[in-house]
Each structure stands twice: as C-alpha cells, then as structure tokens.
Amino acid sequence: TPTIEGKMFIKALFDYDPNEDKAIPCKEAGLSFRKGDILQIMSQDDATWWQARHEGDSNPRAGLIPSKHFQERRFALKRPEVHIQPLKISNRKSSGFRRSFRLSRKDRKTNKSMYECKKSDQYDTADVPTYEEVAPYQRQLNEKYRLVVLVGPVGVGLNELKRKLLISDTQHYGVTVPHTTRARRSQESDGVEYIFISKHLFETDVQNNKFIEYGEYKNNYYGTSIDSVRSVLSKNKVCLLDVQPHTIKHLRTLEFKPFVIFIKPPSLERLRETRKNAKIISSKDEKGAAKPFTEEDFQEMIKSAQMMESQYGHLFDKVIVNDDLTTAYNELKTTFDRLETETFWVPVSWLH
Ligand code: 5GP
Numbered sequence: 028t029p030t031i032e033g034k035m036f037i038k039a040l041f042d043y044d045p046n047e048d049k050a051i052p053c054k055e056a057g058l059s060f061r062k063g064d065i066l067q068i069m070s071q072d073d074a075t076w077w078q079a080r081h082e083g084d085s086n087p088r089a090g091l092i093p094s095k096h097f098q099e100r101r102f103a104l105k106r107p108e109v110h111i112q113p114l115k116i117s118n119r120k121s122s123g124f125r126r127s128f129r130l131s132r133k134d135r136k137t138n139k140s141m142y143e144c145k146k147s148d149q150y151d152t153a154d155v156p157t158y159e160e161v162a163p164y165q166r167q168l169n170e171k172y173r174l175v176v177l178v179g180p181v182g183v184g185l186n187e188l189k190r191k192l193l194i195s196d197t198q199h200y201g202v203t204v205p206h207t208t209r210a211r212r213s214q215e216s217d218g219v220e221y222i223f224i225s226k227h228l229f230e231t232d233v234q235n236n237k238f239i240e241y242g243e244y245k246n247n248y249y250g251t252s253i254d255s256v257r258s259v260l261s262k263n264k265v266c267l268l269d270v271q272p273h274t275i276k277h278l279r280t281l282e283f284k285p286f287v288i289f290i291k292p293p294s295l296e297r298l299r300e301t302r303k304n305a306k307i308i309s310s311k312d313e314k315g316a317a318k319p320f321t322e323e324d325f326q327e328m329i330k331s332a333q334m335m336e337s338q339y340g341h342l343f344d345k346v347i348v349n350d351d352l353t354t355a356y357n358e359l360k361t362t363f364d365r366l367e368t369e370t371f372w373v374p375v376s377w378l379h
Pocket residue numbers: 118119120205206209240241242243244249250251315
C-alpha cells in the first residue's frame with residue numbers, strides 16, 4: 028500500500044505523448060502516459076505545465092505534463108471534431124439527476140460555460156477527461172460492499188456472465204428489482220420480478236430523480252431506482268448492475284463507490300467463430316425473442332463497443348474481453364475476489 032502523506036496522486040483520463048504535443052516547450056522533458064495510469068504530482072507551480080512521475084516508478088526524475096486547466100481548454104476548442112455520434116442502442120434514458128462529484132471552483136466555471144452552450148444529454152457525456160485526483164482505498168471488513176457496474180454492447184454476453192456470477196453465490200451477489208407500471212401477471216409477486224407502481228407515482232419519481240435509468244415499452248414505464256441499489260447493498264451483498272455507460276458518472280458517489288467493468292467483444296473473426304450457434308436477444312426485435320446472430324449484429328457489437336470505449340473508457344476500472352465464456356467468467360470472478368481484499372485507487376472525494 029503506498030503511503031500518501033503529503034503526496035498527491037492523479038489518474039490520467041487520456042493518453043499523452045509529448046512527442047506529438049506541439050505546445051510543449053521541450054519534448055524531451057515531457058512525460059508520456061496512458062489513460063488509467065496513476066501519476067504522482069511533483070509540482071503545480073506552473074499554471075500550464077505540471078511536473079509528475081509515474082506512481083511506483085523507481086526513476087525519481089519528474090517530467091512535464093499539461094495542467095488540467097490547460098488540457099481542458101485546448102480540448103474544449105477541439106471538441107466539434109472530437110465529438111462522436113451519440114449511442115443509439117436502446118430506448119433507455121438517463122434520469123439525469125444531479126451531478127454528484129466534487130468539482131473545484133475552476134472546474135465548475137469551465138463546466139458551466141460548457142453546459143450553457145450544449146445542454147443535451149449527448150453533449151453532457153463530453154466532460155473533458157483530463158485527470159482525477161485519487162487515493163488508495165481498501166474495503167474495511169465491516170463496510171458495505173461496492174456497487175459493481177457492468178457495461179457492454181448488446182449481445183456481448185454480459186447477462187450470461189452476470190447470471191453465472193449470481194448463481195455461483197446467491198448469498199453474496201444481488202441484483203436490483205426494477206420498477207414497472209404494467210399490471211402484475213398472476214405468477215408474479217410484487218418486489219420479486221418487479222416493484223409494481225402506478226404511472227402517476229412513476230412520473231413523480233422520475234421528477235424527483237429517483238431513477239438511475241428508465242424506459243418506455245408498450246405504453247408502460249420500466250426503470251431502475253437508486254433505492255433498489257441501496258436495498259441490495261444494505262443486505263450486505265455485492266450489487267451487480269448493468270446500465271448504459273452514460274449513467275456511470277451519476278453513480279460515481281461516495282455512497283456507492285462503483286467499480287466499473289467493461290465487457291468487450293473479441294475480434295470480428297473470433298465473434299464469428301465463437302457465436303456461430305448462439306442466439307442474440309435483439310433490442311430491435313419487438314418481442315425480444317432470441318435469434319441467431321447475423322453478420323450485422325457482430326459488426327454493430329464491435330462498433331458500439333468502440334464508441335463506448337472512446338467516450339467512456341476513462342471511467343472503466345477493468346476491461347474483460349468475452350472471447351471464450353469460461354475464461355471471461357474466471358477473469359470476472361478473480362476481479363470480484365480482488366475487489367474485496369486489495370487496494371484500489373479511487374477519487375479522493377470518496378474518502379471524505
Ligand atoms: P415484461 O413486461 O415482459 O416483463 O418486460 C418488457 C420489457 O421491459 C423487456 O424488454 C425488459 O427488458 C424491459 N425492462 C425490464 N426492466 C427494465 C428496466 O429496469 N429498465 C428498462 N429500461 N427496461 C426494462
């Protein structure tokens with residue numbers, strides 16, 4: 028466990044190569060890093076160029092990195108060309124509840140002007156990813172478990188992995204019970220398959236930002252509430268939640284301390300080989316029936332995964348490629364075991 032006395036650590040949320048940076052005063056003095064790297068800040072005396080080193084690096088020499096403010100400003104200027112199509116893979120909507128992470132005064136100012144010109148959800152995802160101040164965190168024995176968020180494109184096998192994990196230990200893992208406004212079917216019980224509520228109440232709850240996400244299907248609402256996550260965690264279980272990636276940033280709070288796992292498809296060739304006899308539950312299909320994968324499904328899966336990674340990759344704590352299901356499952360299981368015993372870098376705002 029690294030000691031943090033008086034040291035400042037940041038997680039890089041973008042890739043940086045000083046050799047490709049026209050603005051750096053001296054390329055040789057630059058420090059290159061990858062998205063996800065942990066850096067120790069050695070000096071912030073200069074407003075434009077900070078000095079930093081890779082955490083745990085035995086080489087004590089610090090290198091130059093662009094400051095947060097500088098990087099945000101030049102990235103924001105480039106935005107129109109950097110900006111990518113919004114994801115269009117389901118009818119799920121974010122309830123867009125309050126931004127819950129802490130921002131410095133300077134950040135707030137930068138974000139404000141950004142929101143004023145671009146208010147829609149699609150632009151909301153474009154918070155300029157620069158750095159995040161982090162600190163080491165290890166779960167205490169008497170502490171609640173963390174929320175684990177699983178994201179991935181339709182058909183990648185996320186639900187299968189989730190199901191396998193759940194049945195491996197039903198005492199330890201839990202999933203949320205969604206809300207719906209449709210009538211209860213005779214074999215269903217309230218609070219088991221769904222929490223059945225009226226349309227009026229659902230709409231009020233949406234207004235009051237009680238949902239992480241919701242959607243409409245055949246004139247009824249369906250949604251996952253924040254309280255349903257709390258309910259799983261309060262039973263002292265690990266809560267497994269699969270959501271659209273744009274909801275991640277709303278879940279990143281001290282209360283939930285989410286660990287985000289991205290389930291990624293393998294190459295197109297491997298998809299064809301491994302999913303030859305498998306079926307996909309397509310969101311495009313009205314009845315939601317399972318059908319054999321088509322070539323188009325494979326291509327869409329890869330395209331969607333690429334978009335998720337480029338827009339939200341900085342929020343992923345772990346990427347698991349689902350090539351062979353058993354291998355992917357074992358990797359997932361190992362990740363969960365590590366999560367409970369090892370030290371992780373989390374935003375400083377999660378440690379009060
Ligand atoms: P059913 O009424 O047959 O139980 O489910 C109808 C549809 O609602 C299914 O396609 C299911 O995936 C969707 N659904 C179930 N729970 C949720 C939820 O929490 N959020 C959203 N957006 N859709 C859901």
